[in-house]
Amino acid sequence: MNTATAKRTALPFSILVAAAAIFAAPLVVAFLTSLKSPSEITRVIALPNELFFQNYAIAYERMGRSFLNSIAITVPSVILSLLVGAISGYPLAYMRGAGGRVVYLFLLTGMLVPFQIVQIPLFFLIRAIGLYDTIPGMWLVHTAYSVPFCTFFMRNFFASVPRSMYEAALIDGCSPAAYFWRLLLPASGSGLAALAIIQSRAIWNDLLFAITLTTSDEARPVTVTIAGFASSLQVEYGPLMAATLISLLPVMLAYLLFQKAFVRGLLGGAGK
Amino acid sequence: MPNFQLMRRKFQTEGVTHAVFLSLPVTLFAVFYVYPIVSTFNLSLHSWDGFSPSPKYVGLQNYVVLLHQSRFFHALLNNISWLVFLLLGPTSLGLLLAALLDRGMKGESVFRVIFFLPFTIPAVAVAAIWRWMYEPTNGLLTTVMRSVGLGGLAQNWLGDPSIVNFALMGSMMWWTTGFAFLVFFAGLRNIPVEYIEAARIEGATPWQVFWKVSFPLLWPSTIVVLGMAAVDAMRLFDIVWAMTNGGPAYASEVLATQMYDTAFGRFEMGRASAISVYLLVIAGVIIMPYIYQLAKRVQDSEAE
Numbered sequence: 001m002n003t004a005t006a007k008r009t010a011l012p013f014s015i016l017v018a019a020a021a022i023f024a025a026p027l028v029v030a031f032l033t034s035l036k037s038p039s040e041i042t043r044v045i046a047l048p049n050e051l052f053f054q055n056y057a058i059a060y061e062r063m064g065r066s067f068l069n070s071i072a073i074t075v076p077s078v079i080l081s082l083l084v085g086a087i088s089g090y091p092l093a094y095m096r097g098a099g100g101r102v103v104y105l106f107l108l109t110g111m112l113v114p115f116q117i118v119q120i121p122l123f124f125l126i127r128a129i130g131l132y133d134t135i136p137g138m139w140l141v142h143t144a145y146s147v148p149f150c151t152f153f154m155r156n157f158f159a160s161v162p163r164s165m166y167e168a169a170l171i172d173g174c175s176p177a178a179y180f181w182r183l184l185l186p187a188s189g190s191g192l193a194a195l196a197i198i199q200s201r202a203i204w205n206d207l208l209f210a211i212t213l214t215t216s217d218e219a220r221p222v223t224v225t226i227a228g229f230a231s232s233l234q235v236e237y238g239p240l241m242a243a244t245l246i247s248l249l250p251v252m253l254a255y256l257l258f259q260k261a262f263v264r265g266l267l268g269g270a271g272k
Numbered sequence: 273m274p275n276f277q278l279m280r281r282k283f284q285t286e287g288v289t290h291a292v293f294l295s296l297p298v299t300l301f302a303v304f305y306v307y308p309i310v311s312t313f314n315l316s317l318h319s320w321d322g323f324s325p326s327p328k329y330v331g332l333q334n335y336v337v338l339l340h341q342s343r344f345f346h347a348l349l350n351n352i353s354w355l356v357f358l359l360l361g362p363t364s365l366g367l368l369l370a371a372l373l374d375r376g377m378k379g380e381s382v383f384r385v386i387f388f389l390p391f392t393i394p395a396v397a398v399a400a401i402w403r404w405m406y407e408p409t410n411g412l413l414t415t416v417m418r419s420v421g422l423g424g425l426a427q428n429w430l431g432d433p434s435i436v437n438f439a440l441m442g443s444m445m446w447w448t449t450g451f452a453f454l455v456f457f458a459g460l461r462n463i464p465v466e467y468i469e470a471a472r473i474e475g476a477t478p479w480q481v482f483w484k485v486s487f488p489l490l491w492p493s494t495i496v497v498l499g500m501a502a503v504d505a506m507r508l509f510d511i512v513w514a515m516t517n518g519g520p521a522y523a524s525e526v527l528a529t530q531m532y533d534t535a536f537g538r539f540e541m542g543r544a545s546a547i548s549v550y551l552l553v554i555a556g557v558i559i560m561p562y563i564y565q566l567a568k569r570v571q572d573s574e575a576e
Binding site: 009012013015016019020023024025026027029030033041042044045084085087088090091092094095100101103104105106107108109110111112113114115116117118119120121122125141143144145147148151152170175176177180201204205207208212222223224226227229230231235237240241243244245247248251252254255256259263 | 285286289290291292293294296297298300301303304305307308309311312315369372373377378382383385386387388389390392393394395396397399400401402403404405407409410411412415416419446449454458503506507509510513514517527528531532535536541544545547548549551552555556559560562563564566567
C-alpha cells in the first residue's frame, strides 16, 4: 500500500475502528461482568481481580433445563420448516399460469402478519389439541409460522435451477415427485444450509410464541427463562450476564462457522 | 427415441403432484394464519375474559373505545416513531459502514464479524445486556460519561418516560444494524468493478462514484433492508417487553406489548383482538405493496 492510498483510507479506517469499539463494548462488558464477584460488579470497566466462575454455575442451575428445551425445540423445528418450505417452493417454482401465482402471493402475505393477530386464537387452539406447554406443540407452531418465509426462500432458490434440467428428467421418464426427492433436493444443499441458519436464529431467539404457549420447566425455552431472570426485582448482573452469554452462544457459533453459506443464501434468497 | 405417450402422461401427473405437494403448506397456512385471523376478527366484536363459556356480542364497541383512549394512541404513535427510526437509523448506519469497508480495508473480516454479531443474539439477551449498559448508577453508559466529566448529563435511561424510547432505539440500533450492513456489503460486492473503474477514469470523486454509481445499483439490497425494517417495526415486541415491559407508565408501549398486556394481563380478549386488528390493518397498508413487489420481481426474473 503506497502513502497516497494509506492517506485516503486513514479517515474511513479510524471511523471503522471507532464503530467497531462501540459495537464490541456491550459484549465485552457483559463477558467481564459474568466473571466478576458481586463485590466487584459495580466497577464496570475494570478487569476482574479474580475469575469468579460461580456465576456460570448459578446460571447453569437456573437455566440448564431450558437450554436443553431450546435445543429440543429448535433442531426438529428447523428440519421440519425446511422440509415444508421445500415441498411448497418446488411446485411454485415450476407451475405455469395464474394458479401458482395466486397461491404464492397468498402464502407471501403471511410475511407481513404481525403475530398479535393470531396470538389469542392460537393459544386456545393449541390448548384444545392438547399441545399447550409441550415441545411438540412448539415444533408445530414454528413449522407453521415459517411457511411464508421458507416458501419464499426455497421458491427463489429452485427458480434459479435451470428449468431444462426438470424437463429433461421428465422426458427421461422421471416422475415430478421423483425429480424433487432424487435430483432437486439432494442438489440444494447450499440453499438449505443458508435457510437452516436463518431459521435457527429465528426459532432459537423466539420469545412471543414461547411466552404464549409454554409455562412450565418442561417446555420453556431459554429466552423465556432469561426474560424472567432479567425482570426479577433484585437483578444479580453477574449470573444474569453468564446466563445471557450461554443463551446466545449456539446461534452465534453457527453464524461464525457458516458465515459463507449465510451470505450466499442472503443473496440468493433475499438480495439478488 | 422418447416414448411420447409416456411423456404426456408424466406432464399430466405434474399437476396432481404439484397439488399434493402444496396441500401441506396450504393446510398449515389455513389452520395457523387464516383461521386465527378470522377468529380474532370475530372475537374483536365480543367482550370476553377468556374463561366464561360464552363471549358477549358488543358490535364495534371495542374499536370505538380504543379510539377514545390516549393509551392506545400513544402506543400507535410509538409504532410510527419506531417505523421511521428503523427505516432510517440502522439502514443508514449499515450503509455507511458497508461503504467504508468496501475497498479491501485492512482487517475486513474482523470488522465484518464485529458489526454483524449482535444481529445473531436473541432479543432477550440484547435486553439483558442493555439493561446492564443503561443501569443508572453503575452501568457502562453512566460510567463512561462520568469518566469524561459528563456525569451530570447521565440519566435514568430506562426509568425516565421522556428518554426511554431513545434508549430502546439505541439498543435496537446495536442489534439490527448488522443485518443492513451485511445486505449492503454483499450488494456492493455484486457491483461489477468495471462500472466503478469507468466512473473513476471519467474523473469522478469517491463521493460521486458512491452516490451516482453504487447507490442506484444497490436498489435491490435497499428494498430488502427497508422491507425488513417495516415488518420489524410492526411486529416489534420482544425488545420492548424484555427491557421495559412497556413502562415506565406505558411510555415505551407499542401496540404489540399493549395487546399482550390487555389479553394475558387483564384478560380482555375482545379489546386485545381489536388492537391486533388495528395493527394488522396498519401493517397491511404499509407492507402489502412491498410483498406485492417481491412476488412480482420474482416473476420478472423468470421472464428473462
